[in-house]
Amino acid sequence: MIEAAPFKSFICKVASRCNLDCDYCYVYHHADQSWRRQPHRMSVETAARLGQRINEHALAHGLPQADIILHGGEPLLLGVDYLRTLFETVTRHAPDVRIRWNGQTNGVLYTEEVLAFCQEWELSFGLSMDGPRSVQDLHRLDHAGRSSFDAVERAIALLQTAPRLWGGILAVVDLAADPLETYSYFRSLGPSSVDFLLPLGHHDRRPPGKDSPETTPYADWLLPIFDVWYAEKPQPIRIRRFRDIIALFLGATQSSEEWGLQPVDFVVVETNGEIQAVDTLKVTHPGACDLGMNLFDHSFDDALTSPKVRARQDSWATLSDTCRACDLVRICGGGYFPQRYSRENGFANPSVYCADLTKLIRTITRTVRTDLRSLARRDEGHIR
Secondary structure (H helix, E strand, O other): OOOOOOOOEEEEEOEOOOOEOOOOOOOOOOOOOHHHHOOOEOOHHHHHHHHHHHHHHHHHHOOOEEEEEEEOOOHHHHOHHHHHHHHHHHHHOOOOOEEEEEEEEOOOOOOHHHHHHHHHHOOEEEEEOOOOHHHHHHHOEEOOOOEOHHHHHHHHHHHOOOHHHEEEEEEEOOOOOOHHHHHHHHHHHOOOEEEEEOOOOEOOEOOOOOOOOOOOHHHHHHHHHHHHHHHOOOOOOEEHHHHHHHHHHOOOOOOOOOOOOOOOOEEEEOOOOEEEOOHHHHHOOOOOOEEEEEOOOOOHHHHHOOHHHHHHHOHHHHOOHHHHOOOOHHHHOOOOHHHHOEOOOEOOOOOOOHHHHHHHHHHHHHHHHHHHHHHHHHHHHHHO
8 A cells, every 4th residue: 555645735615506507517417416415605614624624734744835726516606705704714724834726617707806806815717618609508508598608708808817817728528519619719718728528427327429438439539639739839728638648658657637647636625524535426426425524523634544535546556457457557547537437346447438548648649759759860860
């Protein structure tokens, strides 16, 4: 068993409700419906305990700073005044650690007042958005079935005025969308990064369009974007999925959560103060995230001892035999953890996206390898 890595990031569900009703949302439209018993917002008392627990964890592990990621639901439903109260409370109760504030928003409530608050607290928000209007309106509607597109574009106009406070775009892939049109639209907005997310599915609930394990519709959707993006020198925006594959191929050991075999170093805090495992596990079965712990009775060091947390820290131990024998495992890490699930084998499966990941990795690394060989031959010619 590897030594536990301390938590450096804390995903905080400050709001448990959302003003959009995205039909693919893992919080509201999948197996775990525990959001229904959560209070609508995190209380000031819970925020105080959060600050205390982060402070003691940082002191115990010599961490000078910690990241808090505001999540939900939609965190901006709380309003600026209440968010300021929460921020001040957490900061006051965490005097020995620098808090870096981040968040994820659907953008609908991002206003000039919010922007001013973000500047005050150096709060960076990532924007959840799937593409131009025709793509956005496939899934990201409000509870009355109305488009969110115009409101999100207003948020983008504000974020463009403060690029250091814009954490980039998270977009869920829809096979019905045109990939190059989607990429071209995002490129025109000028974000620092775009992360194209694969829909959260698993072996018992296959992603849309994934008719059998052998098909590769998602790789086939992403690769035309890669071809255009890779040919741009320098690339105008970071596409995390592609950059992680390239970095791990070239020997890096750190990447985002979906790739590689590094320990997962973040934890989730629910609105009521429950400490939970990575929240995307909600797509698998009810209670998949539960650790049986809360901020009032347990420390974050207690959470490090949970088998569910240990499973995400010792990535090799959780792999299926198929993945351990695969030459790509150092890059793909066996696939994103929730996407490995089946009732029959738990998480001891290759990803439901295994064929897509294989095609994506082999194509991208082949392109990079060809480039490196070309550069090596050119350098040899110069030396001669």
